[in-house]
């Protein structure tokens with residue numbers, strides 16, 4: 001079965017499904033990433049669990065870890081979003097309650113933000129980073145494998161990182 005590159009549910013997707021090197025427009029990549037879908041083809045269910053991404057897309061066969069060290073980018077995105085949110089909560093709560101700042105409530109709010117945001121944002125950081133990477137590093141020949149290739153290959157943590 002040829003890999004479906006375009007999103008059949010999206011009539012605005014101009015991606016040519018017959019071109020294996022095609023990458024959707026950046027807006028499409030971003031929209032799919034923000035909804036935890038494969039940025040390349042729009043396939044859903046690309047996560048085995050909240051924290052475990054499949055090694056390959058079940059729709060187009062894209063290997064999510066595109067090269068060794070690929071996932072350092074999503075760590076950076078998650079860190080920026082988490083610390084940014086923490087800063088907003090800290091400053092916002094302090095300014096809204098000034099001069100009667102309740103240090104206990106502020107500490108609880110900051111702790112909940114510092115723990116909750118990285119956990120909740122984790123899968124989105126993966127798909128957003130993948131979309132960014134696809135936007136700046138177009139597909140290379142042979143990068144799309146068989147869509148059901150996750151069974152024998154184990155988790156993404158076990159992948160060697162080499163690009164086929």
Ligand SMILES: [Zn+2]
Nearest residue numbers: 038041057060
């Ligand atoms: Zn896909």
